[in-house]
Amino acid sequence: MPFFQQVYALTRSIPMGKVTTYGELAKALGTRDARRVGHALHANPDQSTPCHRVVSKDGRLAPNYAFGGNLEQRAKLIEEEVTFLDQEHVDLKKHLYRPTPPDL
DNA sequence: CCGTTGACCCTTC
């Protein structure tokens, strides 16, 4: 399975009200390169992948969110009942979700 | 085809 597909799979595997980080996804997939994870989500063809549930290690949202910008991303997270520390940071202490590698 | 860039993170100085 392509790396991208694994990223999409784990991202879709994130339950509602939960958020994960690029690093967690990268490590879960067996690599340190979180950039590919980010790039994969950016290259995401459509909303089939909830990239709004994927944030940076500090809980910061993506500066160049694919659909409608980080405003839409934040709105979706709020719809998921995810609490925000500020306009760009989610509460990882409450909503940090750790993905599980599909082939491990 | 080669070089640079990049939704990033972690370790060492």
Place this chain on the structure above:
DNA sequence: AGAAGGGCCAACG
């Protein structure tokens, strides 16, 4: 405590 460097690889010019 902060700064610098290493990693790993696809997409863009």
